[in-house]
Amino acid sequence: MQHDIQAVFFDLDGTLLPMDQDAFTTGYFKFLVKKLAPHGYEPETLIRAIWHSTGAMVKNDGSRSNEAAFWEDFTHVLGPRAMEDKPLFEAFYANEFQQAQQLCGFAPMAAEILALLHRAGIRTVLATNPIFPAVATESRIRWAGLQPEDFELITTYENIGCSKPNPAYYRELLRRTGLAPEECIMVGNDVGEDMIAAELGMGVFLLTDCLINRAGKPIDAYPHGGFDALERYLKDRLGLN
Numbered sequence: 001m002q003h004d005i006q007a008v009f010f011d012l013d014g015t016l017l018p019m020d021q022d023a024f025t026t027g028y029f030k031f032l033v034k035k036l037a038p039h040g041y042e043p044e045t046l047i048r049a050i051w052h053s054t055g056a057m058v059k060n061d062g063s064r065s066n067e068a069a070f071w072e073d074f075t076h077v078l079g080p081r082a083m084e085d086k087p088l089f090e091a092f093y094a095n096e097f098q099q100a101q102q103l104c105g106f107a108p109m110a111a112e113i114l115a116l117l118h119r120a121g122i123r124t125v126l127a128t129n130p131i132f133p134a135v136a137t138e139s140r141i142r143w144a145g146l147q148p149e150d151f152e153l154i155t156t157y158e159n160i161g162c163s164k165p166n167p168a169y170y171r172e173l174l175r176r177t178g179l180a181p182e183e184c185i186m187v188g189n190d191v192g193e194d195m196i197a198a199e200l201g202m203g204v205f206l207l208t209d210c211l212i213n214r215a216g217k218p219i220d221a222y223p224h225g226g227f228d229a230l231e232r233y234l235k236d237r238l239g240l241n
Contacts, residue, residue, distance in 0.1 A: 005203065005237055007179055008117055009170075010151075011188030012128035012137070014210035017144040018105030021212060028100040035092045039085060049077040057131050058163045062172070066130050066157040093136040101143045107209070109227035111145045113234065120238055123152055127173055127186060129164045129193065130155040153177060164193035170200050185237065187230065191217050198222070205233055 010016055013024070029050070033043040056073035057066040075083045117124055128137060134156040138148045148154060153176060155169075162168045174181060181201035188194025188204075190212040198204045206224035213219065223233050235241050 004183060005122065005185055006183040007123035007125055007177060007185075008234065009125045009127040009173065009184055009186045009197070009202075011186075011190065011194050011207075012126060012140055012144065014189040014212060015187060015194075015207050016107070016110040016146065017140055018107050018210050019103065020210065024100065024103045027103040028097065031096050031099050032092055035096050036085075036088060039088060045078075049074055049082075052077055054131055057157065058166075060161050060163060062161040062168055065159065065161050066163060067133070069161070070131075070157060090133070090135070093133055093139075097136055098139060101139075104140075104143055105210075106143075106145065107227060108145065109231065113227065113231055114146060114150050116231070116234070116240070117238075118150075120240060122238065123177065123179075124150060125173060125177060126151040126154040127170070127188075127194075128155060130157050130160045130169075131163060133157055134159075164190075165196045167196060167200055170197045170202065174200070185234070191215065191219060191222075195222055203237065205230055 013019055014021055029047055033041070033046060036046060037043060053070045053073040056069045060066055060069040071083060071086065114124060126141065134154070137154060137156045141148055141150070141154070153173065155173070160169070160172060162172060170186070174184070182203070185203035185205060186194055186197035187207060189207045189210045191206065192212070192214055195204050195206060204222055206219055206222040207226070207230055208219070208224050209226050211219075
């Protein structure tokens with residue numbers, strides 16, 4: 001059957017990978033501090049610097065990668081020694097960061113929905129906020145019971161220069177996939193970061209299992225619900241009922 005939807009974009013954290021975002025961040029920072037404290041990093045100073053440099057990625061205008069924006073700011077805050085220690089951070093994400101899986105939940109339907117879309121010939125994109133290196137993003141994909149190969153495009157801090165909630169992030173994904181907004185659906189759990197895709201003309205679905213709605217916006221404007229509701233919504237939009 002012909003349908004207008006060609007691709008579904010998915011958020012990762014709190015969407016395909018259930019988690020309490022704040023608890024996850026707090027927990028993974030503890031692992032990072034433990035790794036770096038022996039190398040002379042004072043915990044509170046390190047965490048403040050990471051937040052500051054994450055802000056630099058969120059404000060990035062696409063003129064350079066988020067990786068470059070992060071490390072330029074991080075070095076400005078902590079001094080040139082921080083850049084010399086970049087291999088320590090890379091080793092952390094390849095190794096100790098794996099402990100953060102214990103801070104996440106698991107949703108079996110995530111893999112089922114990806115399989116449903118692939119059987120229907122629908123393209124899938126991982127539109128996760130690109131503030132992590134690829135090694136950390138690919139790990140979190142696997143924690144969700146998926147594989148990086150399940151997605152034709154995955155955004156990481158190395159390969160893009162803008163972030164959610166900047167509409168330029170979604171415009172860049174549309175450009176890279178060669179798709180029109182009305183050919184795509186964005187699925188995510190964050191009203192502020194994910195539902196903004198609707199402003200570009202994309203379809204949206206708000207997954208409410210790990211809902212983030214910091215501005216307290218009414219969510220009735222969006223199709224929403226848990227994984228069962230998402231499956232019904234996608235089947236209906238794709239004519240698979």
